[in-house]
Structures are given as C-alpha cells and as structure tokens.
Amino acid sequence: MRHWVGICVLILTILSISFVVATNINVLVLSTNVKELAKDYLMYTYYPWDKYFTAMSPEACTSIVWDFRGLDTVFETMVFYLAIIGAIALARGIPLKLPREVKGELGLSLIVKTVTKIVPVLIIAVAGSIALHGHLTPGGGFQGGATAAVAPVLILVVFSQFYLLKRGVNKNSMLLLRSIGLTGIGITAFAAVLIGLATGHYAFVLQNQPKPLAPDVSLPAFVGGQLISGSLWFFNFFEFLAVAAGFTIVFLLITLPEKLVKTEEKEQVEEGEKK
Amino acid sequence: MITLSEYFMTILITCMIVNLGLALYGVFFKPNLIKKIIALTILGDTANTFALIVGYRMWVAGVPSRPPVFTEWRTNNPLLLMIFTKTAVDPLPQALVLTAIVIGLAVTLFLVFLTLQAWKIYKSVDMRDIRRLKG
Numbered sequence: 257m258r259h260w261v262g263i264c265v266l267i268l269t270i271l272s273i274s275f276v277v278a279t280n281i282n283v284l285v286l287s288t289n290v291k292e293l294a295k296d297y298l299m300y301t302y303y304p305w306d307k308y309f310t311a312m313s314p315e316a317c318t319s320i321v322w323d324f325r326g327l328d329t330v331f332e333t334m335v336f337y338l339a340i341i342g343a344i345a346l347a348r349g350i351p352l353k354l355p356r357e358v359k360g361e362l363g364l365s366l367i368v369k370t371v372t373k374i375v376p377v378l379i380i381a382v383a384g385s386i387a388l389h390g391h392l393t394p395g396g397g398f399q400g401g402a403t404a405a406v407a408p409v410l411i412l413v414v415f416s417q418f419y420l421l422k423r424g425v426n427k428n429s430m431l432l433l434r435s436i437g438l439t440g441i442g443i444t445a446f447a448a449v450l451i452g453l454a455t456g457h458y459a460f461v462l463q464n465q466p467k468p469l470a471p472d473v474s475l476p477a478f479v480g481g482q483l484i485s486g487s488l489w490f491f492n493f494f495e496f497l498a499v500a501a502g503f504t505i506v507f508l509l510i511t512l513p514e515k516l517v518k519t520e521e522k523e524q525v526e527e528g529e530k531k
Numbered sequence: 532m533i534t535l536s537e538y539f540m541t542i543l544i545t546c547m548i549v550n551l552g553l554a555l556y557g558v559f560f561k562p563n564l565i566k567k568i569i570a571l572t573i574l575g576d577t578a579n580t581f582a583l584i585v586g587y588r589m590w591v592a593g594v595p596s597r598p599p600v601f602t603e604w605r606t607n608n609p610l611l612l613m614i615f616t617k618t619a620v621d622p623l624p625q626a627l628v629l630t631a632i633v634i635g636l637a638v639t640l641f642l643v644f645l646t647l648q649a650w651k652i653y654k655s656v657d658m659r660d661i662r663r664l665k666g
Contacts, residue, residue, distance in 0.1 A: 270545050278533045278541040286540065288589040294621035299612065301622075302604045316599035316622035317629060325626070332630045339637035343644040394600060398633040483604075499633060506640045510647065 297324065308468050312477040313391040313485035321396065322491045326462040330445065333495070337438070340502040344427075347509040362416035372414040376407035383407075387496035391485040397492040401499025408504045412511050420508065427508060430501040437498025444490040448473050464488065544584070550577045564646045564656040568639060575635045579628045586621030596620050 290298075301319045303310035311319035321329050363369060387400025411420055420426075445462050452459030452473045459473040464486040466474040475486035554577060557570025588596045599622035603611045646656055653661050 266549070270542065270549055274538065274541040274545040277545065278538045286584075286587055286589045288591050290586065290588050290619075290621040294586070294623060295616055297622050298599060298601075298616045298619050301599075302601050303612070304607065305609070314601040314604040316601070316619070317626045320622055320626040321629060329630060332634060336634050336637045339634070339641040343641045346641075346644045346648050392600075394598060396629065398630060402633055402636060502637070503640075506637075506644070510640070510643065 307465050307474070308471075310465055311485065311488065312465055312483070313488050314483075315391055315393065315396075317394070318391050318396050318488055318492070319485070322488050323462075323464045326445070326464075326491075330441070330462070333438075333441065333498070336499070337502065340506060343506050344509065347512075350509070350512060362418065364414050368414050372410055376410055379407040379410070380404055383496070383500070387492050388489070390492040391488040392483065397495025398499055400492070400496040402503065404496070404500040405503030405507065409507050412507060417508065417511055417513070425504065425508070427505055430505045430508070433501035434498050434505070437494045437496075437501060440494030441491060441498065444487050444494065447475060447487060447490075451475075462487075547577050547580060562658045564649065564658065568642050568646065571642070572635065572639055575631070579631055582624040582628050582631075586624035588618075588620045591618070594618060599625065 297316055297320060300306075300309045301311055301316040302314045304312065311323035313319040313323070383400045383404035383406075386395035386403055387397050390396035390400065408420060408425060448459040448463035448470075449461055452470065455472070457472040458470045460467060460470055463470060463473065464475055465477065466472070477483065477486050550573065554570045554574035558567055558574065561567055561570060590596055595618075597615065597619045599619045601612065601615050601619075603615070649661060650656050653664055655661060
C-alpha cells in the first residue's frame with residue numbers, strides 16, 4: 257500500500273512539473289531542423305555524383321559508423337573486447353568440459369524443447385539478414401551479432417550447457433571464430449592500403465571510396481550489380497562474427513553449473529597438495 | 532496556451548530526468564550488487580534516449596520525420612535525395628547509441644561476472660556484508 261502512495265505522488269509530481277514547465281518555458285520544444293553536419297551526413301551517405309565525399313551506402317548510420325568515423329568504431333570494438341576479455345580472465349581456470357556421467361534427462365519439458373528446436377534457426381536467420389543488409393536497411397554487425405547471441409542463450413537455458421558443448425560450441429571454437437572476425441576487420445581496414453601498395457598509389461587506412469588525396473584507390477561499391485558499399489559489407493560481416501562469438505563465450509562461462517566449478521576447484525587444490 | 536503534443540514531450544523529458552535521478556540513487560545507495568547493475572543499465576538506457584532526442588526532428592506540416600535511411604537510392608534521383616535530407620532525423624546520435632548499446636551489454640556482462648565471483652568467494656552480493664569482511 258505504501259508503495260502505491262509513493263508511485264502516485266511521483267507521477268503527480270512529474271505531471272505537474274511538466275505542466276508548469278510546458279506553460280512557462282519554451283525551451284523543450286524540438287527543432288524542425290537538424291544540424292548542418294547532420295545534413296552533410298544525410299546528403300553524402302549515398303551520392304554517386306561525387307565519389308570523393310560519399311560512402312555509397314543508403315544507410316546513414318552505417319556509413320557514419322564504418323566510414324565517416326571508422327577509426328572511432330575500431331576503438332569501440334576494442335572497448336567491447338576488453339570487457340569480454342576481462343570476463344574471460346575472471347573465469348580462468350574453469351575448464352568447460354563434459355561431465356563424466358549425466359544423471360537423468362537435462363533441460364526443460366518436451367514441449368519447450370520442440371519449440372526451441374525451431375526458434376534458434378529463425379533467430380540466426382534474422383540476425384544474418386540484419387548484419388548482411390546493414391548497409392541497406394537499419395542494422396549492422398553489432399546488432400546482428402547481439403541478436404545471434406540470443407540463440408545459444410536459448411539453447412543453454414532449455415537444453416543445458418552440455419548440449420552445446422557436445423555439438424562443438426565451446427570456448428575454443430568460439431575464440432577461433434572471434435579471432436577470424438577480428439582479423440577480418442583488420443584486413444578490411446588495411447585493404448585499401450594493400451591495394452595501394454600493390455598498384456603504387458597513395459591510400460588511407462579505413463578508406464572506402466576514392467578520396468581527393470588518394471583518387472586512384474577504391475573498393476568496389478557494386479559487385480555483380482549488387483550494392484555492397486565497398487568495405488561496409490565486409491566490416492558488418494566480420495563484426496557480426498566477432499560480436500556473436502564473443503557474447504557466446506561469455507554466456508557459456510556465466511551459465512556454468514556451480515557444482516562443476518566447485519568439484520574442479522577441489523580437484524585442483526588436491527592436485528596442488530599432491531605436488 | 533500549450534498544445535497536447537508539447538505537454539507530452541515535456542512529460543517525457545521530465546520523466547527521463549527523474550529516471551536519471553532514480554538510477555543514480557540506485558547505483559549509489561542500493562546495497563545489493565545486482566540492483567546496482569540494474570540501476571546502471573537504466574542509467575545507460577536513459578542517456579541513450581537523451582542522445583536520440585537531441586538528434587530528433589519535429590514533423591514539418593504534418594509530414595512525419597524519416598529514419599536516416601535513403602530507401603529510393605535505386606532511382607538515382609537528386610530531387611528525392613534533397614527531400615530525404617530535408618525530412619530525415621540526425622543520424623549521428625543514432626550511430627553513437629548503436630555502439631553504446633552493445634558495449635553497454637558487454638560491460639554489464641563483465642560486471643555480472645565480477646558479482647558472480649564475489650558471490651563465489653564471499654557467499655553474498657550485499658555490499659554491507661562484503662565490506663565487513665576483510666581480504
């Protein structure tokens with residue numbers, strides 16, 4: 257009862273304060289215009305008439321994230337991986353492996369399991385379409401990867417961790433996938449430079465379309481009539497792999513059965529005493 | 532005299548300021564570590580919503596604002612691009628929020644791991660208990 261009184265007082269306070277503010281001050285009204293910088297971004301996100309300024313991607317957010325402010329996103333990826341590496345380091349010494357014997361049936365009921373056999377496929381498909389169409393529609397590597405990481409969580413909860421481990425989704429394979437993703441991001445970032453070195457022209461790191469100082473080097477915007485926006489498609493694809501694998505590792509480690517961790521710690525202590 | 536939409540907008544922004552205050556209260560004064568993490572995620576989401584509102588654009592003459600995606604790129608028509616530039620919202624805050632959400636999720640997972648480790652060692656996630664223990 258006391259909770260409800262508090263919430264009602266809070267809501268009434270908010271409503272009255274907003275009424276007073278809205279009637280007296282005019283500052284909270286939104287502008288019908290955006291900043292000049294934003295107009296430039298919107299104008300040059302897909303502008304095939306002047307190749308020196310455009311990113312050749314109809315999606316302004318993706319062109320900002322991976323072209324106009326590409327270096328910034330590389331550092332954001334670094335922050336993301338520092339957090340993931342921190343989580344993995346905290347769980348060091350806990351090996352992810354199958355138990356010697358499993359008693360009884362693991363996981364939830366048959367109905368939930370049957371539904372869960374279908375749903376992760378759909379989740380992965382949606383995540384792939386979000387990531388691979390990131391340069392055409394809202395979405396991109398980060399969102400696609402975060403969506404794809406939901407599928408292993410679902411399987412972890414419904415089937416148990418051993419179901420995933422038995423099928424090869426373990427820490428090492430996910431670390432490999434993550435490394436492939438990060439290496440791919442690095443190669444794509446240096447692709448223009450490598451092409452420039454091979455052909456003897458100037459080029460920039462993280463370059464996509466030709467620039468005034470490097471007019472001869474560019475990554476193709478169209479491949480076989482399909483718009484791939486140069487480096488953006490590759491960045492989205494590799495970021496998708498890296499984010500999905502990174503989250504899967506952390507989810508695998510966080511759902512470790514406590515009993516298993518404790519027996520492992522005990523065995524390690526005993527082995528240490530023997531030595 | 533104010534219009535209803537202005538009033539609703541003011542309610543939204545006031546709610547978000549109150550939300551910020553509640554989230555900061557939760558981070559500083561709640562003793563439970565899990566509740567601290569929940570308050571931190573609320574803080575992050577509120578900050579992201581503020582960033583989106585900064586880049587938002589009011590409807591001009593009843594025409595809705597568009598997301599910053601130029602869907603008619605196949606036509607190669609500069610006129611449509613001009614209309615798009617005049618009606619789309621600011622893409623920069625959205626690009627910032629896009630990465631902030633995923634990094635926020637990673638940082639939250641790291642904090643959850645820290646809490647899990649604290650629980651394994653101290654058998655408690657209450658700051659008052661952990662503070663009393665030494666080592």
